[in-house]
Amino acid sequence: MPSSRRPHALVWTAQRVEAWRQTGQRPSVAVWTTEQTATFLSFVAADWLVVMWWLIALHGLRRGEAAGLRWAYVDLDAGVAMIEQ
Known part of the structure; x- marks a missing residue:
């Protein structure tokens, strides 16, 4: 093709x-512009998925990567997430 x-x-x-x-x-x-992103992140601040929204908005994570992220690949103490899927 x-x-x-x-x-x-x-x-x-x-x-x-x-x-x-x-x-x-x-x-x-x-x-989004910086202001639009900040407005969105302020709006979802109390959402239980707020960390996912931050990863998508500020670190370029794609929706599928965020949906496939497993706790086994997240180290909160080190501040590291390994994108495997």
Whole structure:
């Protein structure tokens, strides 16, 4: 099969957010600004999955990697998580 082009990631600027609200259409790949990320992390601060949200937002963990993370691969004392799946 021919390789496809990867979509270009776009930042969720105020203009893009407003266009999305008006049309319902969004970029196929969009990333949050620092302020948007901070707002999200503040909102989920009491969530029992807050550590997972931090790993995804601040360390680039993908959803599948976060879902596959096992406690056996996490060392809280050393601050290390080994991504195996």
